[in-house]
Amino acid sequence: MSTDNIIEIHKLTKVFGGVTAVFELDCTIKRGELLGIIGPNGSGKTTLVNLMTGFVKPTSGKILCNGKNITRMAAHKIIQLGIARTFQMVRPFYQLPAFKNMIIPLYSPRVKQMLGGRYGDRDAVALDLLEEVGFERDAYVAYKPAGALPQGYLKRLELAKAIALQPELIILDELFSGLSLAEVASIVPIIEKLRQKGKTIVMIEHRLKELFRIADRIMVLNFGCKIAQGTAEEVMASEEVKNAYLGSER
Amino acid sequence: MKKRKERIDRGIKARSGDIFALSSWREMLYVAGPRLLPVILFLLLPLFLSPYWQRVMISLAVFALLAISWDMLAQSGMISLGQALFFGMGAYLSGIINHAWGIHPFITIPLATVFGGLICTLILLPVLRLRGIYFSMFTLILPLMLVRTIEATKVFGGTEGLSGMSPLPSGWLELYLIIIATLSVLFGFRRLMASDYGLVLKGIRDNDRSVTNAGINIYWFKAQALFLSSAVGAFAGAYMTHVYMFVGMPVFALDYSIMPIASAVVGGVGSFAGAILGASILVPLSELLRGIGGLRIVLYGLCLVIFIVAIPEGIFHYLQRKYQQVERWVDVDR
Ligand SMILES: Nc1ncnc2c1ncn2[C@@H]1O[C@H](COP(=O)(O)OP(=O)(O)OP(=O)(O)O)[C@@H](O)[C@H]1O
Numbered sequence: 001m002s003t004d005n006i007i008e009i010h011k012l013t014k015v016f017g018g019v020t021a022v023f024e025l026d027c028t029i030k031r032g033e034l035l036g037i038i039g040p041n042g043s044g045k046t047t048l049v050n051l052m053t054g055f056v057k058p059t060s061g062k063i064l065c066n067g068k069n070i071t072r073m074a075a076h077k078i079i080q081l082g083i084a085r086t087f088q089m090v091r092p093f094y095q096l097p098a099f100k101n102m103i104i105p106l107y108s109p110r111v112k113q114m115l116g117g118r119y120g121d122r123d124a125v126a127l128d129l130l131e132e133v134g135f136e137r138d139a140y141v142a143y144k145p146a147g148a149l150p151q152g153y154l155k156r157l158e159l160a161k162a163i164a165l166q167p168e169l170i171i172l173d174e175l176f177s178g179l180s181l182a183e184v185a186s187i188v189p190i191i192e193k194l195r196q197k198g199k200t201i202v203m204i205e206h207r208l209k210e211l212f213r214i215a216d217r218i219m220v221l222n223f224g225c226k227i228a229q230g231t232a233e234e235v236m237a238s239e240e241v242k243n244a245y246l247g248s249e250r
Numbered sequence: 251m252k253k254r255k256e257r258i259d260r261g262i263k264a265r266s267g268d269i270f271a272l273s274s275w276r277e278m279l280y281v282a283g284p285r286l287l288p289v290i291l292f293l294l295l296p297l298f299l300s301p302y303w304q305r306v307m308i309s310l311a312v313f314a315l316l317a318i319s320w321d322m323l324a325q326s327g328m329i330s331l332g333q334a335l336f337f338g339m340g341a342y343l344s345g346i347i348n349h350a351w352g353i354h355p356f357i358t359i360p361l362a363t364v365f366g367g368l369i370c371t372l373i374l375l376p377v378l379r380l381r382g383i384y385f386s387m388f389t390l391i392l393p394l395m396l397v398r399t400i401e402a403t404k405v406f407g408g409t410e411g412l413s414g415m416s417p418l419p420s421g422w423l424e425l426y427l428i429i430i431a432t433l434s435v436l437f438g439f440r441r442l443m444a445s446d447y448g449l450v451l452k453g454i455r456d457n458d459r460s461v462t463n464a465g466i467n468i469y470w471f472k473a474q475a476l477f478l479s480s481a482v483g484a485f486a487g488a489y490m491t492h493v494y495m496f497v498g499m500p501v502f503a504l505d506y507s508i509m510p511i512a513s514a515v516v517g518g519v520g521s522f523a524g525a526i527l528g529a530s531i532l533v534p535l536s537e538l539l540r541g542i543g544g545l546r547i548v549l550y551g552l553c554l555v556i557f558i559v560a561i562p563e564g565i566f567h568y569l570q571r572k573y574q575q576v577e578r579w580v581d582v583d584r
């Protein structure tokens with residue numbers, strides 16, 4: 001590869017009406033790393049994901065993916081380059097069985113291109129992928145309508161849909177929120193397995209303890225600005241981060 | 251001997267998911283019956299009808315096609331209030347081609363179907379990004395604008411329209427061609443929407459961001475759905491031009507926009523079969539009420555309201571549910 005950075009972001013700004021969601025942000029995502037992004041509510045984390053995946057167009061600034069300018073590229077084209085993301089709010093197709101929810105990502109041009117039409121039966125591939133993220137095959141969970149599944153499975157489904165696209169970079173927007181400790185513990189190995197396969201992962205999380213255990217590097221946002229980055233210990237030692245989370249004494 | 255009740259579809263459903271491994275004639279009939287019934291009815295009924303009611307049958311098929319075309323768009327997340335645009339476009343295209351060069355209907359109709367579909371798709375392309383009511387408003391306004399344009403500029407015969415188009419070769423052919431076309435579109439579209447491709451279209455309706463997130467260009471898929479739908483509408487229009495041997499401003503009338511929606515809603519949205527069923531009820535009903543005179547529209551509206559209030563899910567879905575609940579007595583083996 002031409003560069004070690006899968007994503008490079010230069011002076012990225014997004015203003016919604018009067019609200020500046022992201023402000024002059026510079027950051028890079030290294031190939032193969034697991035980057036954690038944290039920050040208080042409304043600090044612009046989801047907006048940053050939307051900008052990287054083309055769902056929202058920046059007010060100014062530049063985003064490169066593998067050295068290629070994707071700043072104003074359409075969302076579906078960016079996804080085809082190998083960036084997959086999950087949504088903070090899961091919205092599956094509730095009437096459809098869980099495995100049928102996988103058909104749409106498996107129909108993607110990206111999958112066709114990666115597997116060269118060798119994927120055979122989509123239903124079978126869907127069931128395999130769901131098993132990978134913890135849909136127990138013997139229990140026939142994958143055949144249940146998505147509307148009947150508990151939150152934990154819906155989050156896994158969301159993850160499986162991202163994995164199905166065979167991405168280089170996976171961005172997980174608060175995958176752990178709303179899950180019990182046990183459920184989080186059962187998803188962590190899936191993420192670690194993805195890393196072993198060489199995927200680059202970005203995790204937006206409020207569950208700091210779980211995140212710090214697996215992340216290589218943490219970036220902290222506040223009011224759309226990067227206020228700290230480094231290892232978990234480094235960022236948590238920062239005064240600015242403490243103030244952002246706990247409030248400063250004024 | 252002891253007996254218990256069992257739903258007929260119990261065993262069948264488990265086995266006929268994908269492959270048909272049905273064991274008896276009765277089971278095969280159970281699965282095939284609902285598909286065969288409309289085919290047999292549509293093919294045999296015209297033999298027993300008076301020429302007047304055969305005419306009604308053609309009009310029924312036309313509205314059924316428009317209703318299917320509407321349902322196709324609705325299933326892909328686009329609510330059209332302007333089926334008359336598709337109908338009128340096809341009607342005028344075949345009319346103009348036939349009027350100018352005297353080309354045979356067997357050529358003008360396919361031409362008008364394809365190009366009518368293409369032109370409608372191109373016209374609506376800029377508003378594909380609009381969602382919900384904004385898209386709908388646009389489709390409502392377009393046919394009205396086209397009528398006024400024809401009226402003001404006096405193109406294509408202006409208010410007089412174009413007449414003297416070639417008729418279809420024979421009366422029977424005229425009737426059966428459109429019936430076969432309607433049935434083909436019904437089964438074709440049902441199959442399409444049940445495929446993975448159809449799943450993507452329905453996905454766009456339910457949650458378009460999630461489809462985009464799969465790297466799929468939703469506008470390209472919407473444009474394809476729009477083309478399929480408008481081509482079917484244009485076919486219906488082109489056909490009627492040759493049935494009436496005339497085309498004029500009434501082809502853009504509101505009837506062609508409203509009636510298909512009413513048919514699909516009464517029959518049941520999302521199945522195409524409901525669209526045909528709805529048209530099969532509403533079109534003859536409208537004919538029967540013709541004798542009543544002034545209050546016709548009031549009575550007609552009343553019937554519509556009754557249908558929709560009594561069976562809001564649509565008649566087809568209601569029948570389908572009942573059919574799947576049919577029970578039989580089976581031996582309890584102990
Ligand atoms: N589409 C939008 N239109 C207007 N304002 C928006 C939009 N999306 C986000 N914002 C605003 O941008 C700011 C950042 O929001 P964002 O969702 O990116 O925060 P977040 O860090 O993901 O928060 P959370 O932790 O609650 O998910 C907020 O003030 C929000 O109100």
Ligand SMILES: [Mg+2]
Pocket residue numbers: 045046047088
């Ligand atoms: Mg967020």
